[in-house]
Amino acid sequence: MSTVVANSTSFRSTVSIMRRHPGLVFGLVVVAAMVLLAIAAPWLHTLDPTLIRPRMRLKPPSSEFWFGTDASGRDLWSRIAYGSRISLIVGASVASASLVIGLVIGMIAGAIRKLDGIIMRIMDGVMAIPAILLAIMVVSLFGAALQTVIIAITLPEIPRVVRLTRSVVLTVRGEAYVEAAISMGTPTQILMIRHILPNILAPVIVQATFTASAAILIEASLSFLGIGTPSEIPSWGNIMADGRNYFQMAPQLIIAPGLLVALTVLAVNILGDGLRDLLDPRLAKSVGDAR
Amino acid sequence: MIDDVLSIEHLTVAITASSQGKTVVSDVSLSVGRKEIVCVVGESGSGKSVTSFSIMGILSYGLAPATGSIKLLGEELIGASATRMRKLRGLRMAMIFQEPMTALNPVMTVGDQIAEIFRYHRPEMSASDVRLRVRSLAEDVRLPDPANIVRRYPHQLSGGQRQRIMIAMALALEPALLIADEPTTALDVTTQKQILELICDLVARRGIGVLFITHDFGVVAEIADRVVVMRSGSVVESGSAHDVLTQPQQAYTRSLIDAVPGSKLPKARDVADHVVLRVENLSKTYGDSSGLFGPAHNTAPALLNASLSLRKGEILGIVGESGSGKSTLARCICRLQTPSSGDIWLGDINIARMHENKLRNYRKAIQVVFQDPNRSLNPRLRIGETLVEGARNFGASARVASERSRRLLDLVGLDDSALDRFPHQFSGGQRQRICIARALASEPDILVADEAVSALDVSVQAQVIELLEDLRQRLGLAIIFITHDLRVAGQLCDRLIVMQSGRIVEQGPTGRLFDSPSETYTRELLAAAPGREFLASARKA
């Protein structure tokens, strides 16, 4: 038996974690770079992303316009740099909102038998509607604003968190240490907060990273289809939607923002995989596969 | 020896990923002759299973033999080609495993699983010949109604029948060597006896050599010709079964033999008259509330009309095989389940169907210790936090609770430094001690130990049993001790209850029950306990 108490904050263990989980490092680095890009966009050789220059349409990359200009003469690099803000805001908001709401509903379903059936039937119903279509329906009804898009994408993600939370709660509830706590007369609220919540958090947080990447993907898809974030806001999906008709002349209009979406989604997914291996290898199988 | 079926010399198995050449088995030598049963004995982590997997060439991912030699009928197996090894498996050597449920493919009929051996080793055999052979093999291992049973799936058979299928499969091509890796550990004791008899009989009839892996010296005493004792990957001692059992040379071997439950006689003890728990006509039927969409339930009662009483300072053993209802009885008594009918009297209060809100006040009196120490402690809480919970729930101040947890740790033989650590930093035996300390935190009158020593190695098992005995004497605790192992129960309990199919078959003082059981089933159970004759003679000596 080891007598050394693991101190996760020490430098040496951080290095060893990084060495054992290269994916985690890659994901963190890329996500950090994206966050940096989003914050520092004004100082990264960017111009006004919405400024239309009728004489500068579809210019090839140059020292002034790093990635060239689009069909309205707007600077593509500036639009992409500012566009990262939308993706990150959507990813982070949808992940945290669906995490909190899903966790609460899932714990209620897992704890109170009477509500379990009703809650899960409703969740099954929501999950039966393909996520993009549900989002499309909400956006089409309430109009395209960034908040609407975030709500529209959060809605279909909630049932996944609920399902996962509930199933982990049920597993943990059957564990002997929870039964021991019950037989010690521990009140239900304390049982949920002290014994169950800490032991279900790891998989749910991992799920949240996958939710973030799915949200970024769906936002880009909706904008690309012209029914997402309002078209005057430079989001990656909108940039691609604008570039569709000029694909043969200036493929970078689609390829550059497209690859950034892919890179971001990839990095967040790999970060999630890494977190999963790090936090709870036992639960590695149950999370993230059923997307 | 030319006659050896198997001879292993200086075998070392290493972890391939380890740059320091970390080994799990080092310098092991042993041999098995024809018509001989060689038992390899050791506790978990002794390397006994890894040794047997290296013979078969089916080591798991990340392990590989580093040095040494394994000869099967004179043929070297280390370095043999994969094709050759595959031929030899099944043809010259075969293996049966601990858990016959998981060792059989759940989606194939057992007959098909036997038949496919012929399909790939004897492609020239016709389908009807294969069918006949499968049937005769099923008869050979004395399966009932062989023609029909081969058409069933594993989940439709009993544990003993599944193990017989495994043996039939192993014997299909009449190999010279049978490796049996704890083949009876997962079985009930009466089934274990039958399987051991079957193996002995096959050795006599067919002249095969058997390498039998076990942790139980009781089993060794029943079947072994020779014994090899292993510890931490090395051979500690080997010799003829008689010599090792009666005159072990090593202290470690001695301690393993002594740790076999039942090698000491239960002492007659005085027990107070004060009854702390009375259970009357307790019954439990599962699934009595099936919904419209719920699966169909079988409604056979898991527990029927069980009555018992428990006095202060008494240890009451509840013994039974799987499905006997002993765990249901225990879980109903600690109200982890609600009984369907009957009464549970704590003094003059009946808690049998009391609502959870009210019940919470009475939970203090009955505490429970579970089987698997790995899952019984909240992995995210320090031991100190776990230990104060029970006392805090019943109104003790933080200071009192923390003082009490120190005292409890001392009582179960651990020191204060444990308070700041997490469960994963302790061994299985230590964790079980912590679980006992936690159970005592609310100062209960009754402790329910549900198979609390079954998952532990024999030497650790003996220590925990000693601890329970000690607690009873010091605290006047009444203990309900649930076990499948009559030998363990006999060593510890004042009184025994024998259960079968949800009913209490017989109950009485341990000594009386052992010496003159009145029911047939109790007699069968007693007769099936492995190593009974050896232990009896050891006790007399």
Added chain:
Amino acid sequence: MVRFLFRRLLSIIPVLAIVSIIVFLALRLGPGDPAAILAGDSATPEMVAAMRAHLGLDQSLPQQFLHWVVQIAHGDLGRSITSNQPVTTLVASRLQPTLALAIATIIFSILVATPLGVLAAWRRGTWVDNLASGGAVIGFALPAFVTGYLLVFVFALKLQWLPVQGFVPLSEGFWPFGRHLVLPTLTLSTIYIALITRVTRASMLEILGEDFVRTARAKGLPERVVLFRHALGNSAIPILSVIGIGIALLLGGVVVTESVFSIPGLGRLTVEAVVARDYPVVQGIIILFSGVYVLINLAVDISYAIFDPRISY
């Protein structure tokens, strides 16, 4: 068996009920008066009121819902606002491209992903596994519009092997039909293949660690039998279930893919309807897609019983 089927059929009723309640409430409680929209911009208040009565919007919400559900049960999904055609007619006219794309994708994905996942699990830790697992992670992150345009760029614009976009009905010959279907199928398959490969590999790895696989090896069976008969046979259920769940992903992907390749299918119809605020069409397609999803997953559930004798009827 009959009882089992009956129970499973019953169990989809609540799901379908929830779906229709969500769709119904979303449209009724959303902003904007459907009657006003239907009556058009130049309508007088009287015309709107007449339209409201005509649509039954003056009834109570539950009555409206009941009325609407009865209509759907009769196969009536309402009429399009823009073209005034029945929604069912519109859907039928756009069905073939979507059906062709979806079926081609499912078949192609299963044929590629299952062997790939098995191989990766069997050769765990080798370059084959790294390639397959890495490819799956990347494939799962590639949005359909990126894959689509990359494929168009390489195979249609540079190499000029395949058409850039469009769809040709099967009635005009299999060759043009097939040629137009290749790139969209590859595009839509990427994420599906990634998903199935990942799950196949994971469940194979789990099964390969099971005792009965060790038994099969101990019996001296050839590796291919161990792998395909014993291990894959037991992985069938997780693989099937991810194929079923993946249908939702596929139906969502259809919308984007059809848009990239200008395929006149249901996905395009959805986008057109949303842009034109043609709510009955949006409603109809969502009900249809969700119904398909539920039915496919019902079929998957029932098929479990074929693959696993422990699941009793």
